[in-house]
Amino acid sequence: MKKGVMCIWLLLLLLNVTGEKLYAQTKLTSKRTNPINEINNRNKKVADSLFNLGSKYQDRQAYKESLHLLEASLKLYQLISDGKKIGDCFNYIAITYYYQGNYSKAVDSFEKSAKLFNKIGYTKGYASALNNIGSVYNGQGNYLKALDYYRRAALTFGRMGDNESFAVATNNIGLIYARGKDFRNAMKYYTQSLSVYRKLNNQERITHALNAIGKLYVQEKEYVKAFNNLEKTLQIADERKDRQLQIMALSSLGELFYEQSDYTQALPYYTRCLAYSNQIGSLQYQSESEIAIGTIMHHLGRSKVAVDKCHYGLNLAQKLGSISVKKSGCDCLYQSYKALGNTRQALYYFEQTNTLDDSLNLTETANQVMNMEFQKQQLVDSIAYVKKEHAIQLKHKEEVQQQEKQRNKIILSLGFILLVAAGLGWQLNYVRKSRAALKIEKDRSEALLLNILPEEIAEELKEKGHVDAREYNLVSILFTDFKSFTQTAEQMSPQSLVEEIHTCFKAFDLIVGKYQIEKIKTIGDAYMAAGGIPYTDERSLKNIVLAGLEMQEFMIKRAAENRADGRPAFDMRLGIHTGPIVAGIVGVKKFQYDVWGDTVNTASRMESSGLIGKVNISETFYEFIKQEECFSFEYRGQVHAKGKGDMGMYFVEKAA
Known part of the structure; x- marks a missing residue:
């Protein structure tokens, strides 16, 4: 929705471990057995069973049961010191927390997973965890942090030559470009990702990409193109009977009709989205759907109902910790209380909306995105670049050594540049904060002036x-x-x-x-x-x-x-x-x-x-x-x- 009512669907990377057949025992060459090995083998078999069952519950969106099973398997893997499986458990536990809307625990578990995978040299697991941390920060509205983690994940996948995972990470970067209003580059990343998914015939990823493209068309007010993409998204989701995909598509279709002020068309999509979110306990979409329905009720002249819905949605958003959703809830309550003539409550939520709007830092995100041309090119060309460098190393060893010397000089130069940039960045940040503080004071002064004078008179007084x-x-x-x-x-x-x-x-x-x-x-x-x-x-x-x-x-x-x-x-x-x-x-x-x-x-x-x-x-x-x-x-x-x-x-x- 406009003003940030609905958030972007975030692509999370699951490691392909659920379907592995793991065998804990091998043939013994001696009749005598080591009791410790027997215990470890037995624990591993139980842990594998619990893990596989927990991942299946997660696929069914039964998150409470999934979390219980995954935590039980984690304890057993820790007993036998299986680093790879411990990291897998943390990754799946974090994804469960994410879908439940518990962002702080999700980030904590993803960070544990990333740290462990990096330590044991499991590069794909490490990159997947980085991507997933970016998705959590995106869900919270912290777009600068999300951008940093997506970029690191994409670079790592590119060096590995993992095209599918690289497409997921670059698609997520496209989401941030869309947040920064750079629609051309956002569409470029989306279409690249969609092309990869179609070659791999990955229907779930195709659905995510179509949804992202549809939402981008909504922002560009290309409503017919948006509907074609989003209707296809919902069709695939319904065929797969995947609640998460259905929720994503329904939310986007509701947003499409809301943006056209067709509230009677938007309402059924949000209502169905809320019902599915309640079924699987998706706190993110529960809060967003409640607030979206409340906002629609306000536009339909039912402001008392709107207040109830938006209060409930805002309470969920407080638990969720999402700045963008809280801002939407406060804005809905401001508009509804204003329509009801409750000026005191309207003023309170108006001030809350402005405070949360400052926290989102959307302008800073847009500036950061626009200055990423070098990094963007690095991401697009990273796979070809790595392959080319590898061939040169095999054929021209002496040339590689010379390049290494040159690279060291570049690193030193870049280090100096980074130090200068850090100083400039600190200064710019200080100026930015000062301007933000001045804006808050200016807004307060204008609000006080409007409390004394009619708006037209106040504007004339300020101007002349x-x-x-x-x-x-x-x-x-x-x-x-x-x-x-x-x-x-x-x-x-x-x-x-x-x-x-x-x-x-x-x-x-x-x-x-x-x-x-x-x-x-x-x-x-x-x-x-x-x-x-x-x-x-x-x-x-x-x-x-x-x-x-x-x-x-x-x-x-x-x-x-x-x-x-x-x-x-x-x-x-x-x-x-x-x-x-x-x-x-x-x-x-x-x-x-x-x-x-x-x-x-x-x-x-x-x-x-x-x-x-x-x-x-x-x-x-x-x-x-x-x-x-x-x-x-x-x-x-x-x-x-x-x-x-x-x-x-x-x-x-x-x-x-």
């Missing part, structure tokens, strides 16, 4: 350093005031008075935010808001009445609760008028956005001429909203307003 006054022909002004404020306040302590006013005005802030009208200011116990600025909105007339009615409902309920508890309570008058105004910013210190004009004065008179618990509107305002069927009106006749004379007024209520 001042804001030009503007005239508006039709703006609705709302005033509230607490009746008998002074007498009621005398019955309260200063602290309780401030807390009570804060409680009321906080509720008013949430209400005006809900109805998209602009809070102007508070003056003592008075609250002022306006509808129709800085953007003219035909719904603002209706919305400001709905806001006023909801404010009175809150105050009536609040007063009843306070009086029931024996506390002083405020009653409130509220008035609304509409007409032309002038708006702008005054002052240079503690500045505020304000409005002026006779409309403001008249709205104030509507409030002072009203009654507690009622929304009092002018006859002028009534003429604009009298056709709204959701309201009922009570004509009050001509009421005297201070400084204005007699004016027609109406009480407005929600229609029954």
Whole structure:
């Protein structure tokens, strides 16, 4: 999904040891046997059986049973000091942890496997472990580390001449190129890998490659090509009845339709993906699918359901430790809470999203990828290069010795270059971190400015350093005031008075935010808001009445609760008028956005001429909203307003 909701499928290398037939005993030339050898032979036979059974359970995605069997076989191999099989066990245990979403344990086991294989000289096992560590870091969103391990694995496979494994590792490098938005090179690696898999007729690897190519077409918005590749991926997965492959394909198809905003088409794919993920206990796809479904629910207008789904998905992502999935969950909750009018929760998850976005370091990854031309060429040509060097060594021994001397000089030169590059890298990293810190502070300052001023006004202030006054022909002004404020306040302590006013005005802030009208200011116990600025909105007339009615409902309920508890309570008058105004910013210190004009004065008179618990509107305002069927009106006749004379007024209520 866009914004990182779904992660890339990671190709893991399994060593071909599951099907080996291992025999622990040989014919003895003597009737006497060594008891230690007998014990070791017996342990090896049991360990081999446990290992083979554990790997079969892993193929069936029965990870709990697989892990139990593999750990039991590991203990027996350690007893007989079989280094090769110990490394195999660590590799399979790590893959099981990976599929369960336990990334920290997966990395730990892969590292143990790599260290052991390197020690005993098992090069293929060592390279496979490096590749797999890269896949774990990729799943966590740590793309720089993933890139480093993939590159080391590919170089090792290239030197060995292992074309299939080399294709897996280079395909994974293609995934990182895609993350860095270098689609041309990503497609180059994918198609190279697919060509190798087709020659080997490896259907599982073909499926992975088709899926990767399909997802790349999604990023390039080539949706027809993407669907053709991903539909073929799902077809192969269904034919093989492989849950992991099915989950991968379903997730990618869901992402395809999500990117086209076709949410009803995307939802069934994610729902099926979640069901399969629950069956096999794939924490990665469980969390991603929950968040994806939640995000779709938000787009379909079901934000309450979205909150539940995304909270659950985020909790799974916290266990998983994946930055990219946590970011998707926080973004989903921000959008959903915002739609529900819960600004406090929305702001919290907005800040969390920004923090996680900084952690992903996608920009740094893209820069690193773009500077890899030399390494890339080295990877592509490594197999041919190794073969050529081997032939030269056999035919021209003296020339090889000369080349070795030259190589030593190059190594020394490269060492010096690396030292310089490390210094420059440290300096660049420091600058990068400084810029990131400045960006965080800038974002906080802008968020604070937007909390004080309307967005359009804030942008003008940042651009010009001042804001030009503007005239508006039709703006609705709302005033509230607490009746008998002074007498009621005398019955309260200063602290309780401030807390009570804060409680009321906080509720008013949430209400005006809900109805998209602009809070102007508070003056003592008075609250002022306006509808129709800085953007003219035909719904603002209706919305400001709905806001006023909801404010009175809150105050009536609040007063009843306070009086029931024996506390002083405020009653409130509220008035609304509409007409032309002038708006702008005054002052240079503690500045505020304000409005002026006779409309403001008249709205104030509507409030002072009203009654507690009622929304009092002018006859002028009534003429604009009298056709709204959701309201009922009570004509009050001509009421005297201070400084204005007699004016027609109406009480407005929600229609029954």
